[in-house]
Amino acid sequence: MVHRDTRSSIVFAGSFNEELISGVDQPVRCVNSVFDAIGELATCGASDLVETVVVDDQLLQEHTTEHLDALRRVDPSAVIVVAGTISASTQADALVPKDTTAAHLASAIINVKSQPALIHDDNEVDLDEVLGIADASKFIKDDSNLGDIDLVRALMHVPAKFKEVLIELLKQQTNWTSCEIIDDRPSAPESSQVAPLRYGHEEHGFLAATGTTSDELARWSHWVACWLELARKQRHLKLLAYKDELSGAWNRRFLRTCLSRELQIARDKRRPLTIMIFDIDDFKHYNDRWGHDAGDEIIREVVRLLNTIIRRGDHVCRIGGDEFAVIFCDPEPPREAGSNHPTTVEILARRFREQVANARFPKLGVEATGVLSISGGLATFPWDASDIDGLLEKADQRLLQSKRHGKNSITIGKDE
Amino acid sequence: MNETNDNLSSRCVVLVPLERIDAAHHVAQRFKLNATFEHHPALAMAEICLLHQQENSVKAWNGGSTELNLVLIHATEMHNVQIMIDSIRKYLPHVLISELRDGRIERIENHGAIVDALEEPPIIHSEPVDADELSMLLDQTQQEVEE
Numbered sequence: 001m002v003h004r005d006t007r008s009s010i011v012f013a014g015s016f017n018e019e020l021i022s023g024v025d026q027p028v029r030c031v032n033s034v035f036d037a038i039g040e041l042a043t044c045g046a047s048d049l050v051e052t053v054v055v056d057d058q059l060l061q062e063h064t065t066e067h068l069d070a071l072r073r074v075d076p077s078a079v080i081v082v083a084g085t086i087s088a089s090t091q092a093d094a095l096v097p098k099d100t101t102a103a104h105l106a107s108a109i110i111n112v113k114s115q116p117a118l119i120h121d122d123n124e125v126d127l128d129e130v131l132g133i134a135d136a137s138k139f140i141k142d143d144s145n146l147g148d149i150d151l152v153r154a155l156m157h158v159p160a161k162f163k164e165v166l167i168e169l170l171k172q173q174t175n176w177t178s179c180e181i182i183d184d185r186p187s188a189p190e191s192s193q194v195a196p197l198r199y200g201h202e203e204h205g206f207l208a209a210t211g212t213t214s215d216e217l218a219r220w221s222h223w224v225a226c227w228l229e230l231a232r233k234q235r236h237l238k239l240l241a242y243k244d245e246l247s248g249a250w251n252r253r254f255l256r257t258c259l260s261r262e263l264q265i266a267r268d269k270r271r272p273l274t275i276m277i278f279d280i281d282d283f284k285h286y287n288d289r290w291g292h293d294a295g296d297e298i299i300r301e302v303v304r305l306l307n308t309i310i311r312r313g314d315h316v317c318r319i320g321g322d323e324f325a326v327i328f329c330d331p332e333p334p335r336e337a338g339s340n341h342p343t344t345v346e347i348l349a350r351r352f353r354e355q356v357a358n359a360r361f362p363k364l365g366v367e368a369t370g371v372l373s374i375s376g377g378l379a380t381f382p383w384d385a386s387d388i389d390g391l392l393e394k395a396d397q398r399l400l401q402s403k404r405h406g407k408n409s410i411t412i413g414k415d416e
Numbered sequence: 417m418n419e420t421n422d423n424l425s426s427r428c429v430v431l432v433p434l435e436r437i438d439a440a441h442h443v444a445q446r447f448k449l450n451a452t453f454e455h456h457p458a459l460a461m462a463e464i465c466l467l468h469q470q471e472n473s474v475k476a477w478n479g480g481s482t483e484l485n486l487v488l489i490h491a492t493e494m495h496n497v498q499i500m501i502d503s504i505r506k507y508l509p510h511v512l513i514s515e516l517r518d519g520r521i522e523r524i525e526n527h528g529a530i531v532d533a534l535e536e537p538p539i540i541h542s543e544p545v546d547a548d549e550l551s552m553l554l555d556q557t558q559q560e561v562e563e
Contacts, residue, residue, distance in 0.1 A: 033503060035504075039461075042508075063496075074465045
C-alpha cells in the first residue's frame with residue numbers, strides 16, 4: 001500500500017526568472033517547450049499531479065490556439081496561465097505579466113480555481129433509477145385491460161412513467177377526445193375543460209380534457225389527484241428512507257444499495273468505480289468546544305462543499321457521525337482519442353480537501369478559520385477490490401493510514 | 417516497415433499538413449492504418465498522450481498492450497516537428513515514430529541520441545620518428561635515469 005502526498009505541482013514552460021520559480025510555494029518543474037509541458041501533463045502520476053501550466057508567450061508564437069488546445073486536450077482540468085504580453089491568449093485561464101511575482105501568480109491561479117462550480121440539484125437525481133427500482137422489465141402493462149393494478153405496478157417499477165400510465169388509463173375509461181395534466185390553466189388547449197387537481201391542501205396542477213362535461217371532469221380529477229398524491233407520498237417516503245436529515249446527503253442504506261447497482265454497471269460496461277471514505281479530523285473536539293450547533297454546521301458545510309465539487313452521477317453519503325462516503329461513478333467509458341479526458345477522482349478528492357481546509361465556519365469564530373481538515377482513503381474497482389465489502393474495507397484501511405500519517409491527507413491506493 | 421507489417425494496425429496518429437490530407441488518406445488506406453489525423457505537432461502529441469493514457473487503462477483491464485505509432489507524412493513542411501519528436505522520445509519512449517519515405521513507411525531511428533551518448537575516442541598521432549630523433553630521445557631518457 002502506498003501513501004501519497006497529493007500535493008500538486010506547477011510546470012513552467014519557457015524562461016522565467018529565478019525569483020519567481022523559487023518563490024512558488026509548490027513543487028515546480030521547468031521545461032523548455034510546450035511539447036515538454038504536454039508530456040508532463042500526460043505522464044504525471046496521482047502523487048505528483050500537475051495542476052497548473054505556466055507558458056511563456058514566446059513559446060506560443062503564432063500557434064497559440066493549437067498549443068493551448070493541445071494542453072487542454074490532455075488535461076482539461078489543468079489551469080493554464082500565459083505569461084507575457086500576448087493579447088490573443090483569451091483561451092488561457094489567466095494572463096500574467098512576464099515579470100510577475102510568485103504572489104501574483106498564486107493569486108491568479110486561486111482566482112481561476114475559485115470560480116463557481118456547478119452545484120448539482122438533488123432533485124435531478126432519479127432516485128428510483130439510482131437504486132435500481134426503476135426496472136421497466138418488471139412492469140408488464142396490458143394495454144387492452146388497464147386497471148388500478150397497472151397504476152400500482154407503474155408506481156413501484158417505473159415511477160417516471162406513472163403520469164403517462166395514469167393518463168392512458170383515464171382515456172380508456174372515459175373515451176374523452178383528449179386529456180392531459182398541465183401546470184396552469186393558460187396552458188390548457190382551446191375548447192378544453194379544466195379542473196384543478198387537488199388533494200387536501202396539496203396541489204398537483206390541472207386536468208384538461210375535451211369531449212367531457214364539467215361534472216364528469218370534476219369526478220375524474222378527484223380520482224387523478226388521489227393517485228398523484230399517493231405517488232408524491234411514495235417518493236417522499238423513499239427520500240426519507242435514503243436521505244440524511246441533518247446534512248441532506250444520502251445515508252448508509254443508500255450507499256450499499258447504490259453501490260451494489262453501480263458496481264454491476266461498472267462490471268458490465270468495464271469502467272472504473274471509485275469510493276472515497278473520509279472523516280473530519282478531531283470532530284469531537286469541535287463539538288465539545290463550540291457545541292453541537294457548530295458541529296452540525298460543519299457537517300452541513302462539508303456536504304455543501306462536496307456537492308459543489310462532485311460530478312453528475314457521483315453521490316455523497318453520510319455514513320456515520322462525521323464519516324462520509326463518496327461514490328465516484330465515472331460516467332465516461334475508457335476515453336477515445338479526440339474527446340476530453342475525464343477529470344480524475346484524485347483531483348476531485350484533493351480539491352475537496354483543500355476547500356475544507358480553507359472553508360469558513362461562522363459558528364466556530366474567526367480564530368477557527370482554516371483549522372478544519374479531513375482524512376480520507378480511496379479505493380477503486382477493479383484494481384483494489386471487486387465487491388462492495390472489499391472496496392469499503394480498502395477505502396477504510398486507507399483512511400486509517402491517512403490518520404496514522406498525521407491526518408489532513410487522502411491516501412490513494414493506485415500502485416505506481 | 418512495409419505494407420504487410422501489422423504493427424500499424426494498432427492505434428496510430430498521423431501528422432500531416434492540412435493541404436496534404438488527401439495524400440494521408442491514401443496512405444492510410446494503402447497501409448490499412450487505424451489512424452487519427454492531426455495537422456499540428458502539438459495536437460498530434462496531445463493525441464499520442466491520450467492514446468497512451470487509454471492504453472494504460474486498457475492494460476489495467478486486459479494485461480496486454482499494443483504499440484502506439486506516430487506517422488509523419490510531409491511533416492518536414494511544418495514547424496517544431498523535431499521538438500515534438502524530442503519530447504515524445506523523452507516522455508513516451510515506447511511510441512514508435514515513422515515517416516513516409518519514398519512511398520514506404522519507415523521507422524525514424526534515434527541515431528542522434530545514440531551518437532550523442534558515445535564518448536569521443538582518444539586521438540593518437542603516430543608520426544614517423546627518424547634515427548636522430550630516436551637517438552636523442554633515448555639519450556634524454558638515459559640522462560634522466562642517471563640523474
